[in-house]
Amino acid sequence: MSHHLIVGGTRSGKSAFAARLAEASGLPVLFIATAQATDAEMAQRIQAHQASRPAHWHLLEEPIRLGAALAAHADPGRFVLVDCLTLWLTNLLLHTDPTRFDRERAVLLQAIRHPVGPVALVSNETGLGIIPMGDLTRRFVDENGLLNQQLASYCTRVTWVVAGLPVSIKGP
Numbered sequence: 001m002s003h004h005l006i007v008g009g010t011r012s013g014k015s016a017f018a019a020r021l022a023e024a025s026g027l028p029v030l031f032i033a034t035a036q037a038t039d040a041e042m043a044q045r046i047q048a049h050q051a052s053r054p055a056h057w058h059l060l061e062e063p064i065r066l067g068a069a070l071a072a073h074a075d076p077g078r079f080v081l082v083d084c085l086t087l088w089l090t091n092l093l094l095h096t097d098p099t100r101f102d103r104e105r106a107v108l109l110q111a112i113r114h115p116v117g118p119v120a121l122v123s124n125e126t127g128l129g130i131i132p133m134g135d136l137t138r139r140f141v142d143e144n145g146l147l148n149q150q151l152a153s154y155c156t157r158v159t160w161v162v163a164g165l166p167v168s169i170k171g172p
Contacts, residue, residue: 002115002156004121005123005157006158009125013165015083025079029080030057030058030081031059031060032060032061032073033046033060033061033083034088034091035063036063049083064092064100066104066107070082071111074115075117077117078118079117079119080118086126086144090140093143109154123148157172
């Protein structure tokens with residue numbers, strides 16, 4: 001089974017492309033959401049995403065233990081769509097336990113290294129802009145870039161989405 005990393009900028013069409021892949025698979029879909037409604041604007045974004053998804057998809061909200069969720073739910077008879085790794089990374093970098101990110105990343109990479117069923121991972125590409133001010137923001141950009149590189153090395157397919165158009169970077 002293959003894993004597919006989908007990267008692109010904000011509002012590039014990554015999520016819509018991943019949703020089309022999930023629907024085209026013909027398999028039952030499990031959508032793993034990593035977002036947390038930390039304010040009213042984010043709650044509205046989450047509601048808009050939920051409204052755009054097919055009603056027959058199953059939903060699992062997992063803002064922290066993503067690798068464990070993939071290990072538990074990936075299956076050859078199910079398409080798992082994770083949206084998005086960028087929010088998952090943010091959740092971990094803001095976690096009260098500063099060592100949590102390293103542990104959770106290791107579990108995620110272990111789950112991706114040994115594919116059990118089809119998985120699509122959506123992530124932002126944050127390395128195309130200027131170097132941000134502030135140590136947390138710089139760490140976020142660095143960790144996001146490294147995570148994307150690690151995942152891309154394990155995924156059989158990598159697609160960059162720009163202006164709603166998918167550009168294949170790796171795989172058939």
